[in-house]
Amino acid sequence: MNTTTPEPALARQAIGQIAVDLPGATAIFRRLKLDFCCGGQVSLEEACARRGLVSAAVLAELAGLRRDDTVPEAPGAAALVDHILTRYHAVHREQLPELIRMARRVEAVHRDHPLAPVGLADHLETMEVELLDHMDKEEQVLFPAFFAGASGLDQPIGAMRAEHTSHGAQLDRLAELTADHTPPPGACNTWRALCAGTAQLTEDLIAHIHLENNRLFPHFERQRQGCCA
Numbered sequence: 001m002n003t004t005t006p007e008p009a010l011a012r013q014a015i016g017q018i019a020v021d022l023p024g025a026t027a028i029f030r031r032l033k034l035d036f037c038c039g040g041q042v043s044l045e046e047a048c049a050r051r052g053l054v055s056a057a058v059l060a061e062l063a064g065l066r067r068d069d070t071v072p073e074a075p076g077a078a079a080l081v082d083h084i085l086t087r088y089h090a091v092h093r094e095q096l097p098e099l100i101r102m103a104r105r106v107e108a109v110h111r112d113h114p115l116a117p118v119g120l121a122d123h124l125e126t127m128e129v130e131l132l133d134h135m136d137k138e139e140q141v142l143f144p145a146f147f148a149g150a151s152g153l154d155q156p157i158g159a160m161r162a163e164h165t166s167h168g169a170q171l172d173r174l175a176e177l178t179a180d181h182t183p184p185p186g187a188c189n190t191w192r193a194l195c196a197g198t199a200q201l202t203e204d205l206i207a208h209i210h211l212e213n214n215r216l217f218p219h220f221e222r223q224r225q226g227c228c229a
Contacts, residue, residue: 016040016189023200024065027098040189088208096128102194115184
């Protein structure tokens with residue numbers, strides 16, 4: 001979570017601004033039928049009252065969106081993998097469906113806008129398919145092989161590195177489709193939240209790839225080299 005706004009102040013903040021500032025909030029608001037787009041000018045507290053919701057309960061859900069970006073100090077491989085699974089794999093699985101939904105909405109509602117992000121939803125769907133496949137291979141094959149002490153892992157590690165390079169190219173295309181994650185002047189809250197979300201996805205995926213390429217994989221490469229010395 002990027003914001004450090006205390007919860008009482010958050011309750012008084014416009015729900016539309018919360019949707020923009022807090023990636024993941026749109027999914028909660030949509031499920032609770034809280035209008036953050038056209039009705040986004042009212043406070044969260046007022047929006048909850050109109051829907052007969054307890055604002056404290058909604059604030060608790062929003063608090064659950066806070067992400068711990070702290071990498072375990074001097075981490076072993078097991079701690080690194082646990083951090084990657086909870087901070088990145090699980091989060092990507094939450095991020096992408098909501099971003100796809102918002103992209104479809106923005107493309108449909110603003111299809112006549114000259115800066116409409118045409119093709120964004122399709123690109124996000126492609127990213128989702130490939131990233132889910134990548135994470136499944138890590139979770140079901142590569143990570144268990146690490147801890148089983150398997151040998152001959154150069155090829156699967158190399159394959160994961162190559163897929164990371166492909167993910168990086170997809171992020172470049174994502175930046176192109178979103179004008180570098182910048183909504184146009186006067187954009188609705190959904191469009192603004194979409195751009196904030198694609199920016200957060202980009203930041204998260206870059207950090208995810210960095211941890212695996214530069215922290216996790218070399219750990220096992222050094223371990224293997226040590227065993228062969």
